[in-house]
Amino acid sequence: MKIIHSVEALRQAVKTEKKVGKSVGFVPTMGFLHEGHMSLVKAAKKDNDFVVASIFVNPTQFGENEDLDAYPKDLEGDQNKLEQEGVDILFYPTVEEMYPKGYSTYVSVEGDMTGVLCGSSRPGHFRGVATIVTKLFNMVAPDRAYFGQKDAQQVSVIERMVKDLNMDLEIIPCPIHREADGLAMSSRNTYLNEKERKDALVLSQSLFEAKETILSGERRANKIIEGIIDKISTVDYAIIDYVEIVDALTLHKIDEIKGDILIAIAVKVGKPRLIDNLRLEV
Numbered sequence: 001m002k003i004i005h006s007v008e009a010l011r012q013a014v015k016t017e018k019k020v021g022k023s024v025g026f027v028p029t030m031g032f033l034h035e036g037h038m039s040l041v042k043a044a045k046k047d048n049d050f051v052v053a054s055i056f057v058n059p060t061q062f063g064e065n066e067d068l069d070a071y072p073k074d075l076e077g078d079q080n081k082l083e084q085e086g087v088d089i090l091f092y093p094t095v096e097e098m099y100p101k102g103y104s105t106y107v108s109v110e111g112d113m114t115g116v117l118c119g120s121s122r123p124g125h126f127r128g129v130a131t132i133v134t135k136l137f138n139m140v141a142p143d144r145a146y147f148g149q150k151d152a153q154q155v156s157v158i159e160r161m162v163k164d165l166n167m168d169l170e171i172i173p174c175p176i177h178r179e180a181d182g183l184a185m186s187s188r189n190t191y192l193n194e195k196e197r198k199d200a201l202v203l204s205q206s207l208f209e210a211k212e213t214i215l216s217g218e219r220r221a222n223k224i225i226e227g228i229i230d231k232i233s234t235v236d237y238a239i240i241d242y243v244e245i246v247d248a249l250t251l252h253k254i255d256e257i258k259g260d261i262l263i264a265i266a267v268k269v270g271k272p273r274l275i276d277n278l279r280l281e282v
């Protein structure tokens, strides 16, 4: 695996492979890789001749009160994992390489899609994501890019952006990866202490129970939301950011559970704010 730090070297390396007709898969990450990330890499390896992964903790997607500097890092561990999985290039740029002095251009997906769920509690977050993902797509020029469904809103925003800006690549959403006990894998889980790790299970459990309730016939979104809130509230120190049921494609709130729906939750369990979701066709 080649480790590349500069945009110019990355472009040259990918161009060489494309010239001989190889398809390019791309997995953008912020590092501290877990099995969820590796499932994206595996999918990219399966579908493409050549795979590029990136590690870049993107400052523009962090809010002022979010601790960018404390974002967990393990470059050596990440390198080993990517190498073992057969990644061809790891792109690991500096902040200066990605946002040089005088940088002034941002990509913003407007409207409801970025104003709800994480968009309302993390203003500017999706502008940062759309900007960095556009830049990375321009640098790597992949045929396919892989994103985890745990960040369901991120996937929807990126799909919208790719469509709206006529970007020439396919977005491949990959299923949420869960620990054996159901907790959705996340780099942020590392902040949980032993008790919080146990208590954090209320997120996935509340979603699984909601699914059962829907499958047994409940169609009122407010009833399902109440059930999720009740379950999460059994952990007295958990702070709910949102519990929403939306149309999976438009992310508009719905009252009646019907069609392709997304139940999305964000909850602070101790220090970390965790997100989880469940997509269901009813």
Ligand code: PAF
Pocket: 028, 029, 030, 056, 058, 061, 129, 132, 133, 151, 154
């Ligand atoms: O999902 C992430 O890790 C990040 O939001 C992404 C897509 C790598 C952009 O920084």
